[in-house]
Amino acid sequence: MIMKHELKLYCDTTRLADLRKFLNNILQNTSLTDIEQHQVTLAVDEVCANLIIHSHGCNAREFINVEVEKENGILKIEIVDRGEGFNIIEYKEPEISHVKATKRKGGLGIILVKRIMDKIEFEKIGTQNTCRLFKNLKSK
Protein backbone atom coordinates (compact mmCIF):
# COMPACT_ATOMS: atom_id res chain seq x y z
CA MET A 1 0.00 0.00 0.00
CA ILE A 2 1.27 3.46 -0.86
CA MET A 3 0.55 6.32 1.48
CA LYS A 4 1.35 9.88 0.55
CA HIS A 5 1.29 12.99 2.70
CA GLU A 6 2.11 16.52 1.59
CA LEU A 7 2.93 19.76 3.35
CA LYS A 8 3.47 23.21 1.89
CA LEU A 9 6.05 24.77 4.16
CA TYR A 10 6.46 28.54 3.98
CA CYS A 11 10.01 29.83 4.36
CA ASP A 12 9.80 31.09 7.90
CA THR A 13 11.74 29.22 10.60
CA THR A 14 8.82 29.50 13.02
CA ARG A 15 6.99 27.11 10.65
CA LEU A 16 9.47 24.33 11.43
CA ALA A 17 7.34 23.40 14.45
CA ASP A 18 4.43 22.72 12.05
CA LEU A 19 6.71 20.56 9.92
CA ARG A 20 7.69 18.50 12.97
CA LYS A 21 4.07 18.02 13.99
CA PHE A 22 3.21 16.92 10.43
CA LEU A 23 6.07 14.39 10.45
CA ASN A 24 5.39 13.10 13.97
CA ASN A 25 1.81 12.28 13.00
CA ILE A 26 2.93 10.25 10.00
CA LEU A 27 5.93 8.57 11.57
CA GLN A 28 4.07 7.29 14.61
CA ASN A 29 2.22 4.97 12.23
CA THR A 30 5.41 3.33 11.01
CA SER A 31 7.55 0.58 12.48
CA LEU A 32 10.25 3.08 13.41
CA THR A 33 11.09 3.25 17.11
CA ASP A 34 10.40 6.37 19.10
CA ILE A 35 14.07 7.39 18.85
CA GLU A 36 14.20 6.73 15.10
CA GLN A 37 11.03 8.76 14.52
CA HIS A 38 12.58 11.65 16.43
CA GLN A 39 15.77 11.43 14.37
CA VAL A 40 14.03 11.28 10.99
CA THR A 41 11.98 14.33 12.00
CA LEU A 42 15.23 16.05 12.95
CA ALA A 43 16.87 15.20 9.61
CA VAL A 44 13.96 16.68 7.63
CA ASP A 45 13.89 19.75 9.91
CA GLU A 46 17.62 20.23 9.23
CA VAL A 47 17.26 20.08 5.44
CA CYS A 48 14.27 22.45 5.47
CA ALA A 49 15.83 24.89 7.95
CA ASN A 50 18.89 25.01 5.74
CA LEU A 51 16.79 25.80 2.65
CA ILE A 52 14.63 28.36 4.46
CA ILE A 53 17.66 30.27 5.76
CA HIS A 54 20.27 29.87 3.04
CA SER A 55 18.32 29.38 -0.20
CA HIS A 56 15.26 31.50 0.55
CA GLY A 57 16.62 34.11 2.99
CA CYS A 58 13.61 33.48 5.29
CA ASN A 59 11.25 34.98 2.72
CA ALA A 60 7.89 33.83 4.11
CA ARG A 61 6.19 34.30 0.72
CA GLU A 62 8.27 31.48 -0.72
CA PHE A 63 7.67 27.85 0.12
CA ILE A 64 9.04 24.32 0.09
CA ASN A 65 7.01 21.22 -0.66
CA VAL A 66 7.50 18.24 1.61
CA GLU A 67 6.08 14.90 0.55
CA VAL A 68 6.25 11.75 2.64
CA GLU A 69 5.64 8.36 1.13
CA LYS A 70 5.82 4.83 2.47
CA GLU A 71 6.29 2.11 -0.09
CA ASN A 72 7.75 -1.39 -0.04
CA GLY A 73 9.24 -1.00 3.41
CA ILE A 74 10.94 2.28 2.62
CA LEU A 75 10.06 5.70 3.91
CA LYS A 76 10.77 8.39 1.34
CA ILE A 77 10.72 12.10 2.11
CA GLU A 78 10.90 14.39 -0.88
CA ILE A 79 11.78 18.04 -0.27
CA VAL A 80 11.21 20.23 -3.32
CA ASP A 81 11.96 23.92 -3.74
CA ARG A 82 12.63 26.37 -6.54
CA GLY A 83 15.66 28.55 -6.75
CA GLU A 84 19.35 28.29 -6.31
CA GLY A 85 19.17 24.93 -4.58
CA PHE A 86 21.44 23.21 -2.14
CA ASN A 87 23.23 20.09 -3.30
CA ILE A 88 23.47 18.08 -0.10
CA ILE A 89 25.39 15.29 -1.85
CA GLU A 90 28.21 17.56 -3.04
CA TYR A 91 28.37 19.60 0.16
CA LYS A 92 31.46 18.67 2.14
CA GLU A 93 30.50 18.85 5.77
CA PRO A 94 33.08 20.15 8.24
CA GLU A 95 34.88 18.03 10.82
CA ILE A 96 33.29 18.30 14.27
CA SER A 97 36.65 19.43 15.68
CA HIS A 98 36.75 22.22 13.11
CA VAL A 99 33.26 23.36 14.05
CA LYS A 100 34.37 23.57 17.67
CA ALA A 101 37.64 25.37 16.96
CA THR A 102 36.14 27.98 14.66
CA LYS A 103 33.10 28.50 16.89
CA ARG A 104 30.92 28.33 13.82
CA LYS A 105 27.34 27.53 14.61
CA GLY A 106 26.50 25.90 11.28
CA GLY A 107 27.53 22.75 9.48
CA LEU A 108 26.32 20.30 12.09
CA GLY A 109 22.88 19.88 10.54
CA ILE A 110 24.07 18.21 7.36
CA ILE A 111 26.27 15.84 9.38
CA LEU A 112 23.14 14.81 11.31
CA VAL A 113 21.15 14.26 8.11
CA LYS A 114 23.87 12.06 6.61
CA ARG A 115 24.25 10.02 9.79
CA ILE A 116 20.51 9.53 10.33
CA MET A 117 19.21 8.72 6.86
CA ASP A 118 19.92 5.48 4.97
CA LYS A 119 20.10 7.10 1.53
CA ILE A 120 20.09 10.66 0.19
CA GLU A 121 19.52 11.88 -3.36
CA PHE A 122 19.64 15.33 -4.91
CA GLU A 123 18.30 16.31 -8.30
CA LYS A 124 18.11 19.67 -10.04
CA ILE A 125 15.88 20.07 -13.09
CA GLY A 126 15.78 23.66 -14.33
CA THR A 127 14.99 25.75 -11.27
CA GLN A 128 13.40 22.87 -9.37
CA ASN A 129 15.52 21.18 -6.73
CA THR A 130 14.58 17.88 -5.16
CA CYS A 131 16.23 16.36 -2.12
CA ARG A 132 15.11 12.81 -1.31
CA LEU A 133 15.74 11.25 2.07
CA PHE A 134 15.21 7.52 2.56
CA LYS A 135 14.84 5.42 5.69
CA ASN A 136 14.43 1.67 5.67
CA LEU A 137 11.44 0.53 7.68
CA LYS A 138 11.73 -2.72 9.57
CA SER A 139 9.06 -5.24 8.82
CA LYS A 140 6.75 -5.80 11.76
Add this chain to the structure above:
Amino acid sequence: MLKIETKHDSNFTTLHLIGEVDASNSVELDEHISGLVDSGVQKILVDGSALEYISSAGLGVFMSYIEDFQEKNISLVIFGLNERVYQVFRILGLDQLIQIKSDKEEALRV
Protein backbone atom coordinates in the same frame (compact mmCIF):
# COMPACT_ATOMS: atom_id res chain seq x y z
CA MET B 1 8.16 27.13 21.57
CA LEU B 2 11.07 27.62 23.89
CA LYS B 3 11.07 29.04 27.37
CA ILE B 4 14.29 29.60 29.28
CA GLU B 5 14.28 30.14 33.03
CA THR B 6 17.41 31.27 34.82
CA LYS B 7 17.96 30.54 38.49
CA HIS B 8 20.97 31.82 40.41
CA ASP B 9 22.29 29.85 43.38
CA SER B 10 25.29 30.83 45.48
CA ASN B 11 27.87 28.94 43.43
CA PHE B 12 26.10 28.01 40.22
CA THR B 13 23.44 29.19 37.80
CA THR B 14 20.80 26.94 36.28
CA LEU B 15 19.30 27.43 32.84
CA HIS B 16 16.06 25.52 32.58
CA LEU B 17 15.19 24.82 28.93
CA ILE B 18 11.49 24.16 28.41
CA GLY B 19 10.16 23.11 25.00
CA GLU B 20 12.01 22.96 21.70
CA VAL B 21 15.20 24.56 20.42
CA ASP B 22 15.38 24.94 16.66
CA ALA B 23 16.56 27.39 13.99
CA SER B 24 13.82 29.85 14.92
CA ASN B 25 14.86 30.36 18.52
CA SER B 26 18.43 29.12 19.08
CA VAL B 27 19.50 32.76 19.26
CA GLU B 28 17.62 33.01 22.57
CA LEU B 29 19.72 30.19 23.99
CA ASP B 30 22.82 31.90 22.66
CA GLU B 31 21.89 35.21 24.31
CA HIS B 32 21.22 33.56 27.67
CA ILE B 33 24.57 31.75 27.69
CA SER B 34 26.41 34.81 26.45
CA GLY B 35 24.81 36.88 29.22
CA LEU B 36 25.96 34.40 31.86
CA VAL B 37 29.50 34.36 30.47
CA ASP B 38 29.59 38.18 30.56
CA SER B 39 28.29 38.25 34.11
CA GLY B 40 31.23 36.13 35.26
CA VAL B 41 29.34 32.98 36.23
CA GLN B 42 31.77 30.06 36.75
CA LYS B 43 29.38 27.14 36.77
CA ILE B 44 26.35 26.73 34.52
CA LEU B 45 23.94 23.85 34.88
CA VAL B 46 21.55 23.28 32.00
CA ASP B 47 18.39 21.53 33.13
CA GLY B 48 17.28 19.61 30.04
CA SER B 49 14.52 17.61 31.71
CA ALA B 50 11.79 19.58 29.90
CA LEU B 51 13.69 19.88 26.63
CA GLU B 52 11.62 18.04 24.04
CA TYR B 53 13.70 18.73 20.97
CA ILE B 54 16.98 20.26 19.87
CA SER B 55 18.22 20.68 16.32
CA SER B 56 21.72 21.51 15.10
CA ALA B 57 21.02 25.21 15.62
CA GLY B 58 20.86 24.61 19.37
CA LEU B 59 23.66 22.05 19.44
CA GLY B 60 25.82 24.56 17.57
CA VAL B 61 25.28 27.11 20.32
CA PHE B 62 26.70 24.73 22.93
CA MET B 63 29.57 23.82 20.59
CA SER B 64 30.47 27.44 19.95
CA TYR B 65 31.14 28.07 23.65
CA ILE B 66 33.31 25.04 24.40
CA GLU B 67 36.59 26.87 23.81
CA ASP B 68 35.42 30.06 25.52
CA PHE B 69 34.50 28.03 28.57
CA GLN B 70 37.92 26.39 28.62
CA GLU B 71 39.69 29.75 28.35
CA LYS B 72 37.56 31.35 31.05
CA ASN B 73 37.47 28.29 33.28
CA ILE B 74 33.70 28.06 33.16
CA SER B 75 32.05 24.69 33.57
CA LEU B 76 28.81 23.86 31.80
CA VAL B 77 26.99 20.65 32.60
CA ILE B 78 23.76 19.49 30.98
CA PHE B 79 21.52 17.15 32.94
CA GLY B 80 18.14 15.44 32.77
CA LEU B 81 17.98 14.95 28.99
CA ASN B 82 15.37 12.48 27.81
CA GLU B 83 16.65 9.55 25.75
CA ARG B 84 15.51 10.96 22.39
CA VAL B 85 17.33 14.25 22.89
CA TYR B 86 20.39 12.59 24.43
CA GLN B 87 20.74 10.38 21.36
CA VAL B 88 20.95 13.49 19.15
CA PHE B 89 23.96 14.71 21.15
CA ARG B 90 25.44 11.23 20.73
CA ILE B 91 25.05 11.11 16.94
CA LEU B 92 27.47 14.04 16.70
CA GLY B 93 29.70 12.78 19.51
CA LEU B 94 28.90 15.87 21.56
CA ASP B 95 28.60 13.68 24.64
CA GLN B 96 32.40 13.50 24.42
CA LEU B 97 32.84 17.28 24.23
CA ILE B 98 30.16 18.48 26.63
CA GLN B 99 29.56 17.16 30.14
CA ILE B 100 26.19 15.43 30.22
CA LYS B 101 24.89 13.93 33.45
CA SER B 102 21.69 12.11 34.27
CA ASP B 103 20.49 14.29 37.13
CA LYS B 104 21.18 17.48 39.04
CA GLU B 105 23.04 15.76 41.91
CA GLU B 106 25.53 14.26 39.47
CA ALA B 107 25.80 17.55 37.62
CA LEU B 108 26.66 19.39 40.82
CA ARG B 109 29.45 16.92 41.60
CA VAL B 110 31.33 17.90 38.40
